[in-house]
Amino acid sequence: MADLLVLVAIGVGTYLMRAAFLATAGARPPAVVTRLLQYVGPAVPAAIALPALVAPHGRVTTAETVPALLAAVVAGVLWRLTRSLPLALFAGLVAAWGLTWLLT
Known part of the structure; x- marks a missing residue:
């Protein structure tokens, strides 16, 4: 019965x-809301x-977290330098694979 009440409340x-x-x-949101919506x-x-x-993988470990964060940094820096998203993503992927291989 409680499950049914929860479903009705959700609906x-x-x-x-x-x-x-x-x-x-037709209403316009307040100025403060409009300004915050851009974020x-x-x-x-x-x-x-x-x-x-x-x-x-759902847990913070050195072998999994460090390669992911460093790969994101590599991809972000390379994207800022070249403005080429495919190149940045590929470099980040290679960095993630390489760092995972080194740490395991």
Whole structure:
């Protein structure tokens, strides 16, 4: 019974959130919200990528974390220098493989 109530509460909450957007479709958000919304786009990929860099397999260990972080640094620096994303990604991948091989 409790499971059913949780599902109903989730369904009602989801409906209300969607209905709120439809009801306020013509309204403009406050200036402070508009200013902060520009940071949502970069924050979402960072929130997805950072745990994968710090704990690649769900745990923080030297053999797994160090290669991932150093590969990200290599890729970031190379991208800033060359502005070539494929080259930066390939170099980061090679760095990750090489460092993993050295540390294991």
